Amino acid sequence: MTVLDVTLREHGPALSVPLDAEAGRALAASGILQSATPDPGREGHWLLRAGSRVGAVRTPNGPVVRITPKTPVSRLFFLFGFSLDPARAWRDSKEGTVDTGAYDDVVPALAHAVERQIDTALRQGVLQGYREVEETALVVRGRLREAEQIRRHFGRTPPVEIGYDAYTADTDENRILRGAVERLLRLPGVPGPVRRRLAHQRMRLADAQPLIRGQELPRWQPSRLNSRYQPALRLAEAVLRGASPEHRPGATEPLSVDGFLIDMxxxxxxxxxxxxxxxxxxxxxxxxxxxxxxxxxxxxxxxxxxxxxxxxxxxxxxxxxxxxxxxxxxxxxxxxxxxxxxxxxxxxxxxxxxxxxxxxxxxxxxxxxxxxxxxxxxxxxxxxxxxxxxxxxxxxxxxxxxxxxxxxxxxxxxx
Missing domain, CATH: 3.40.1350.10 (Trna Endonuclease; Chain: A, domain 1)
Known part of the structure; x- marks a missing residue:
């Protein structure tokens, strides 16, 4: 029988956990842990040992695995924030650059930190910008896409193939923030109050299109206009990259997991x-x-x-x-x-x-x-x-x- 929640310690001793064979093999192939092997002394149990990765993941048909770090979480997120923005960390070394609240576990602290950074970024309103739009319309707006008009409609009008620059909140920056919020809402172990605040931030970012799983993240460029977004964007990108699927050894398809892991x-x-x-x-x-x-x-x-x-x-x-x-x-x-x-x-x-x-x-x-x-x-x-x-x-x-x-x-x- 598969357990619902397993807590391991970074580089700690192996823990014998009741797992069915399918869940155990999937966990062993995921690369999440240092080792996952059948327990020779207990039938239906697997020995799970954590390595240098810390955080939490929910595996398909398996348990939620939480790996606690040896380093205090507040210090871990100082290192994390420093690697994202060293210039700011040198200036703010006394307080650090990532607010983890009072949480002493990786995922709750991360969710709190991202929500606070996004709230700060949106305090002056949702950032808007020009985005090139190409669509089929009944009226002409912007420029006529002549090649598409001929190929699709053989020169007849309407409808017309047009392209124009729209001033919208559907920017790369907002897409990244929304993607991080939605990823965090799927993570195991996010506290209720933080989850409610994240849901509120998702509503504020509703005009941004959701990210498509498996595609590369949008590329944004630092500028004067998005300077208030930049701390939140760096943290959001780290969330999206740290929550990417794991690949089974020798397999072409990734193991689909929802979680966040930091490689120490x-x-x-x-x-x-x-x-x-x-x-x-x-x-x-x-x-x-x-x-x-x-x-x-x-x-x-x-x-x-x-x-x-x-x-x-x-x-x-x-x-x-x-x-x-x-x-x-x-x-x-x-x-x-x-x-x-x-x-x-x-x-x-x-x-x-x-x-x-x-x-x-x-x-x-x-x-x-x-x-x-x-x-x-x-x-x-x-x-x-x-x-x-x-x-x-x-x-x-x-x-x-x-x-x-x-x-x-x-x-x-x-x-």
Missing amino acids: NKLFEDFVTVGLREALREHGLTARLQDPHHLDTAGLVGMRPDLVVRTGDGRTPVAVADAKYKVEKADGLLNADLYQALAYATVLGLPEAHLVYAAGRYPERCHEVRGTGAGQDGRGVRLYQHALDLSREPEDLLSGLRELAGKLAAPAAHP
């Missing part, structure tokens, strides 16, 4: 790399994210460091860093990460490389690699491991990023 690996990587990029500008340096390189001379083995720091002209590499959202092993070392960092330093010709973790028993560790002492000081390549404690206040987190940016910039200041 990607979130931490975005926070660290975007934050360092912004902080390095104060040192006159540029930074490239996911900078493509090759390990071998034949160009067959690709590599993409999370962040490569370069001189102001963008030509000379100064430092390299990788963000790792993982917990240290019992011995405090993550050897595969060190090998990866050494490869980055070697290819870029740098005397050091940096690894940034979301947790660690040491604020910083340095490993000098044997057999690499080719520098003027005779020292080998240094591999630094840094720890960024996500339980710290936002202001302290940003201060930590500035401090780390100073260490990455040091080789440029003292070559």
